[in-house]
Amino acid sequence: MSSLRKVALAAAVLPLLFQPCVLRAETIFGAMEKAYKNNPDLNSVRAALRATDESVTIAKAGYRPQLGISMSATQSSLANFNGGAIGARPADKFSEDYYKTDVQITLTQQIFDGFQTLNNVRYSEASVRSSRESMKADEIQILLGAAQAYADVARDQQLVAIRRQNLNFLKEQLKSANARLDVGEGTKTDVAQAEAQLAAAESLLASAISQLRQSEASYVAVVGEMPKDVRQPVRASKAMPANLDAAVAVGIREHPNVLAALHAVSAAQYQVKYAEGSLLPGVSIQGAFDRHNTDNPSESSDRDYSGASITAQVKIPLYQGGSEYGQIRKAKETVGSQELKVDYARLSVRKQVMTAYAQMQAATAAIASGRKQVAAAKLALQGVIEERNVGQKITLDVLNSQQTVLDAEESLVTAQRNEVVASYSLLASTGALTVQSQGLKVAEYKPEEHYEAVKDQWFGMRAANGK
Numbered sequence: 001m002s003s004l005r006k007v008a009l010a011a012a013v014l015p016l017l018f019q020p021c022v023l024r025a026e027t028i029f030g031a032m033e034k035a036y037k038n039n040p041d042l043n044s045v046r047a048a049l050r051a052t053d054e055s056v057t058i059a060k061a062g063y064r065p066q067l068g069i070s071m072s073a074t075q076s077s078l079a080n081f082n083g084g085a086i087g088a089r090p091a092d093k094f095s096e097d098y099y100k101t102d103v104q105i106t107l108t109q110q111i112f113d114g115f116q117t118l119n120n121v122r123y124s125e126a127s128v129r130s131s132r133e134s135m136k137a138d139e140i141q142i143l144l145g146a147a148q149a150y151a152d153v154a155r156d157q158q159l160v161a162i163r164r165q166n167l168n169f170l171k172e173q174l175k176s177a178n179a180r181l182d183v184g185e186g187t188k189t190d191v192a193q194a195e196a197q198l199a200a201a202e203s204l205l206a207s208a209i210s211q212l213r214q215s216e217a218s219y220v221a222v223v224g225e226m227p228k229d230v231r232q233p234v235r236a237s238k239a240m241p242a243n244l245d246a247a248v249a250v251g252i253r254e255h256p257n258v259l260a261a262l263h264a265v266s267a268a269q270y271q272v273k274y275a276e277g278s279l280l281p282g283v284s285i286q287g288a289f290d291r292h293n294t295d296n297p298s299e300s301s302d303r304d305y306s307g308a309s310i311t312a313q314v315k316i317p318l319y320q321g322g323s324e325y326g327q328i329r330k331a332k333e334t335v336g337s338q339e340l341k342v343d344y345a346r347l348s349v350r351k352q353v354m355t356a357y358a359q360m361q362a363a364t365a366a367i368a369s370g371r372k373q374v375a376a377a378k379l380a381l382q383g384v385i386e387e388r389n390v391g392q393k394i395t396l397d398v399l400n401s402q403q404t405v406l407d408a409e410e411s412l413v414t415a416q417r418n419e420v421v422a423s424y425s426l427l428a429s430t431g432a433l434t435v436q437s438q439g440l441k442v443a444e445y446k447p448e449e450h451y452e453a454v455k456d457q458w459f460g461m462r463a464a465n466g467k
Contacts, residue, residue, distance in 0.1 A: 025229040028150045028420075031219070033442040035146035036139065036435060038224035045138045046445060050464050052131045053451045055124040060456070062117030065109045074100040100294040107287045114280030115273065123270035130263035132447050137256035139445075140433045142222065147236075147424040149219040153227045155417035156212035162409050163205040169402060170198040177395050190395035197399045232416065235360070235423035239437035244357050247430050251349040255431035258349060261342040268338045272331040278324040281316040352429035356422050363419035370412035377405040 036042070077097050110117070174194040180186030219227050241247035252258060290307045317324070384401040387393040427433040435444045450464055 025231055026150075026227055027231070028147055028233040029438060029440060031150040031223050031227070032143045032146045032438065033440045034223045034225065035142050036440065036442050036445075039142050039146075039222060042138060042142045045135050046447070047465070049128075049131050049135050049447055050450050052128055053447075053454055056121065056128060056451070056455045057457055059117065059121040059124040062110060062113065062120065064458070065107055068106050068108075070104045070106075072102045076100070098295045100292070102293075103291045105289045109285050111283040111285060112280075113282045114277030116277035119270045119274040119277060123267050123274060126263050126267035126270060128451060130260045130267060133256040133260035133263060135447065136431075136434075137260065139435075140256065140428045140431065143433050143435075143438075144424055144428040145222045147233075148421050149215070149222045150227070150230065151233055151417045151420045152215040153212070153219050154230050154232050155413055156208065156215045157230060158232065158413045159208045159410060160205070160212055162406065162413065163201065163208045166402065166406050167198070167201045167205055170194065170201050170399075173395065173398060173402075174198055185391075186395065193396050193399060197403075233420050235364075235419050236427055236438075238439065239427060239432040240423070241426070241430060241432075244354065247353045247357060247426060248350055250432065251353045251430040252346045255345070255349045255429070258342065258345045261338065261345040265335065265338040265342060268331065268335040272328065272335060275324070275327040275331045278320070278327065279317060281314060283315075284313050286311045286313065349429060349431075353426065356426040356429050360419060360422035360426055363415050363422050366415035367412065367419060370408065370415050373408040374405070374412055377401070377408045381405050 075097060076099075174191070177186050177190040177194045181188065181191055216227060241250055288309045288311070290305075290309075292305050294304060381398070381401040381404075384393050384397050388395065388398050424433060427437070435442060
């Protein structure tokens, strides 16, 4: 390579090396990824689910033996007055200390408890499954919140840009009105009207900026950081149901809130069986080992010994004051309550799906008409400006026409935001707004991993958070 070419190549490359780093544009999927990973509310729900996992381990303790040890030590003093002789002096009194120690080790194993442990374990497992579905519902709401926060920021940024353009346009109109007044073609009324409209535009811009700051704050609360280079999002397309009927069918069948309610019914049914177990007999076996040590010189019967025993106990409940029957009735009423919650969850999902679908359709129609309205309003504005320039229109006509353009543009931006939010709301209401369905590039939280690690754990105090 010739020296001249090397110099030319260096001249072309060096400016690129010293250019500032361009931040990658934030997408609506990126916002959902960050919220899924960092949102403190969602992390709190996950921690609560891990706590619920431990209920299975606690319930399984009823299957396991219980081992205990008890120890006692006694120090005593034995006083002697020279064998009790008459006239003994106090100096002849003496005492002797002796010790006794007792150690007992017991091992207790429940053989049969009326299936209470079995049903308690099943209740705990059903509760874990219900809590998992509730966590999935919370994940969906966080993802929806991130999508909505992103769409709100995108809308408000566009509104700020539109109102700045409107402000610049009105400044030109005020300048033009003053120029025409100077040459005798305009009036002071034209100038005053332009000034009034300009002041109103400044207020509108300040309001839009304020709303943008509020939307950015809401974005940070959900996503965890400030939005960067937000672009106008489009409506959701992945996992979108074909029609309303399909959306409703998927929602009432697969939404996590419905599944959580169904698992809660199962848990309540196991509670009934657990309560009924209090009427059945219980069988347990206890083994004990005793060791007694002493050096008491005054008691020939108190000597060292060791002993072991095995005891089988059968407990048959006959009547426990009626509380056992009250617990059974209470558990059955709880089953009925949980079954009604399933119906409510399905009706709620149906309502959410139908509402979101209607909102999406309305927003889509508003976008189509809004684009036509913006195009027509801009065309009309150009015509009014030309007519004003030839004396057929006045400044007020131009200002009114510009206001029509402003209203049309803002309505279009709002409709675009509403379509995006409604589409993701539709996915959320069917339970389809998930990491997998949207192809989010973030590690999916798998609650099964913690559950499998602790469900059969016999020992250990360290939790998943390291405490």
